[in-house]
Amino acid sequence: MTPDFHRIRRLPPYVFEEVNRIKARLRAQGTDIIDFGMGNPDMPTPKHIVDKLIETARDPKSGRYSASKGIIGLRRAMAGYYDRRFGVKLNPDTEVIATLGSKEGFANLAQALTAPGDTVICPNPAYPIHAYGFIMAGGVLRHVPALSPEEYLSGISKAMKHSAPPPTVLIVSYPSNPQAQWVDLDFYKEVISLAKRHELLVLSDIAYSEIYFDNNPPPSILQVEGAKDIAVEVNSLSKTYAMAGWRVGMVVGNARICAALARVKSYLDYGAFTPIQVAAAAALNGPQDCVDEIRAIYKGRRDTLVSSMARAGWDIPSPPASMFAWAPIPEPFREAGSMLFSKLLIEEAGVAVAPGVGFGEYGEGYVRIGLVENEHRIRQAARNVKKFLANADEILARAHNALAAQ
Numbered sequence: 001m002t003p004d005f006h007r008i009r010r011l012p013p014y015v016f017e018e019v020n021r022i023k024a025r026l027r028a029q030g031t032d033i034i035d036f037g038m039g040n041p042d043m044p045t046p047k048h049i050v051d052k053l054i055e056t057a058r059d060p061k062s063g064r065y066s067a068s069k070g071i072i073g074l075r076r077a078m079a080g081y082y083d084r085r086f087g088v089k090l091n092p093d094t095e096v097i098a099t100l101g102s103k104e105g106f107a108n109l110a111q112a113l114t115a116p117g118d119t120v121i122c123p124n125p126a127y128p129i130h131a132y133g134f135i136m137a138g139g140v141l142r143h144v145p146a147l148s149p150e151e152y153l154s155g156i157s158k159a160m161k162h163s164a165p166p167p168t169v170l171i172v173s174y175p176s177n178p179q180a181q182w183v184d185l186d187f188y189k190e191v192i193s194l195a196k197r198h199e200l201l202v203l204s205d206i207a208y209s210e211i212y213f214d215n216n217p218p219p220s221i222l223q224v225e226g227a228k229d230i231a232v233e234v235n236s237l238s239k240t241y242a243m244a245g246w247r248v249g250m251v252v253g254n255a256r257i258c259a260a261l262a263r264v265k266s267y268l269d270y271g272a273f274t275p276i277q278v279a280a281a282a283a284l285n286g287p288q289d290c291v292d293e294i295r296a297i298y299k300g301r302r303d304t305l306v307s308s309m310a311r312a313g314w315d316i317p318s319p320p321a322s323m324f325a326w327a328p329i330p331e332p333f334r335e336a337g338s339m340l341f342s343k344l345l346i347e348e349a350g351v352a353v354a355p356g357v358g359f360g361e362y363g364e365g366y367v368r369i370g371l372v373e374n375e376h377r378i379r380q381a382a383r384n385v386k387k388f389l390a391n392a393d394e395i396l397a398r399a400h401n402a403l404a405a406q
Helices: 016-028 047-057 072-086 101-113 128-136 149-161 185-197 255-268 274-285 289-312 331-349 375-390 392-405
Strands: 096-099 119-124 140-145 169-173 201-205 231-236 249-253 324-328 366-370
Touching: 016 331, 047 274, 072 096, 072 249, 072 274, 096 101, 096 255, 101 128, 101 201, 101 231, 101 249, 101 255, 119 128, 119 149, 128 140, 128 169, 140 149, 149 185, 169 185, 185 201, 231 255, 249 255, 289 324, 289 375, 331 366, 331 375, 331 392, 375 392
Parallel strands: 119 140, 119 169, 169 201, 201 231
Antiparallel strands: 096 249, 231 249, 324 366
């Protein structure tokens, strides 16, 4: 028998696929699914960005190969954004890399930085690429519980004491996905101090930097004095400008790490389609009222979700940032676990969510809800959930009987 490929053996089955299969089956049967499962923005990309794409695409030269690290105009726009937003000065030639979305940037950072057997400190729960980018690169994960920023910070020092060989990379991600948490600059100061003490490189994922509600704008780790000595930050235009499918992200900060990433990328790609990069520069350099509008839409959806689900009997903490809510499983279904709860919710109520266990074992007991349906659909979902919770005993009994019969 032919064995599985080495890297595929290190990847577990995709947890979300089971819920996705149920979703596809029900839709094929004509069932209306209110889908909160994937963080896929449903808003249109602002018109001036699309217009710039079309204008540039008409240039006969636009179909040529681009540059793997990004065209200089886009890298300058990214540096300009960091200067305006965070007061962080970046050299666009040495400290900015344009990537094919933040996910590609993170995965190729792992390839650039990781030798087989290197240990990486990773929050748990976490967005899957934070862990599996390094696993695919041959690294070893040291998972640290991260249901709160304080828990994660205190766990890092413990992980350093009990890891052999000593970790080489530390991952942070705020506003966080899936937990939808926010941190202030003091948190990053502690992270940089700890990382320098233990000779760690730091990768900060800040893809939701512009989706915030009740606090001041989230800071960048690069605002900390001396952070560029050891840190880079991964960012994205996907959520900020409703450009998820355009695949435009960035890695900025430490020049040595950026150079390593640029070298890896030079063997793998020629960068995004040039008109996309030109339009991305227009997004960063152009009017920003569209960002305020997108943020306001997410805030309205968040408020509707929290209030309508509370009336339905499901208390969901109000997220301070990101496009997600991190919701404890309602009491009647808590023992069922996040996977079974998610399957029953879509089958019985037509509401799709992401099971927390898909983000790591410490995500068990929660589900992630994406703010990707309009307020009318959110209220409809709440009405469905109310009926679902009212029939919890009957639904669970049927589920347990079906499992017993297998």
